Amino acid sequence: MQTFTAQSWDHLQELLFAGSWNADIGRYRSPYVFRGLSDDQFDLKTSLMRLGGQYPQLEHHLLRNFKKYGHDNFEPTDSVWHWLTIAQHHGLPTRLLDWTYSPFVGMHFATADIGQSEKDGVIWKVNYHDSCKQLPSDMKRRLEAEGGNVFTVDLLTDLVQDLDAFEQMEDEDYFLFFEPPSVDGRIINQHALFSVASNPTVAVDNLLDKTQTDCERIIIPAGIKWEVRDKLDQANITERVLFPGLEGLSHWLKRHYSPRTPE
Known part of the structure; x- marks a missing residue:
């Protein structure tokens, strides 16, 4: 896994969009997905892992009770993948991790917490096409038959x-x-997708390393975080757009009008 440090706003764009050219179709179609974190010391542990304790044994109980008490709020379904999606979306600890196809959404999540502005941020960049090589053979064949590189809930x-x-x-x-x-x-505005590991006790970054999947860590130094944040706001990459509704609007306004923390 390579680690790069962005030297400027322009350099950050170069790093994030590198590898986007697809010569086979003559288009810029990136094979990468992104996950932004406000602190470069954060790894790819799931919210279930961060729960601590006997979390592998608790996963079943968390999801069972979520389905038991939450079924009136959602369309009934027997699909565990649908329930996991809804649970993750509403803050239940799960083995899922949030990713995005958008480099700009990745930048947003790496810079949105202005309380972390004195720390370097990081954007994980993973080649989801390359990640298919480590799938079980049945899964790989089915995905190839569908002509895709990413699964759907139905599949x-x-x-x-x-x-x-x-x-x-x-x-x-x-x-x-x-x-x-x-x-x-x-989900629509964040251009979102999830990763999920077959073992709830193994972090995705360890699997990326073990499977030698094409990936990078791009560091956003604290010194350019405010510039990145302000330019994203000007480009309308904000909580108001990514979290439609009054809560997202309130988070955006609070951050927008907060004074800049010391260098």
Whole structure:
């Protein structure tokens, strides 16, 4: 895994969009997805891992009770992938990680927390095309037959009915990317997708290293964070857009009118 440090706003764009050219179709179609974090010391641990304690055993209970008490709020479904998507979307600790196809959304999440402005941020950049090489053979064949590089909830549901089956498809640990259904404007506007690992105790960054998946870490130094943040605001990459509704509007206004913290 390579690590690059952006020297300026322009250099950051070069790093994020590098590798976008697809010679086969003569278009700029990036094979990368992005995850922005406000502190470069943050790894790719899931919210389930950060729960601590006996979290592998708690995963089943968390999801079971979410389905039990939350079914009145959503369309009934038997798909574990649909329920995991909804649970992650509403803040339940899960084994999913949020990613985006948009470099600018990645930049937003790396700079939105102005309380972390004195710390370097980081954007993880992962080649989701290359990640398919480590999939179980049945999954890989099905994805190739569909002509895609990322799973859908429906496709995953056809392949694996529950998390136990997902874990047992391969002896070696693996991970995959899948696109959630467009349940609301947040998922649509954030150009979102999720990663999920077959083993809830293994962080995705470890699997990236183990499987030698093409990926990079791009550091946003604290010294250019405010410039990046202000230019994203001017480009309308804000909470008001990414989190439609009054809550997102309030977060944007609070940050927009907050004084700049010391250098």
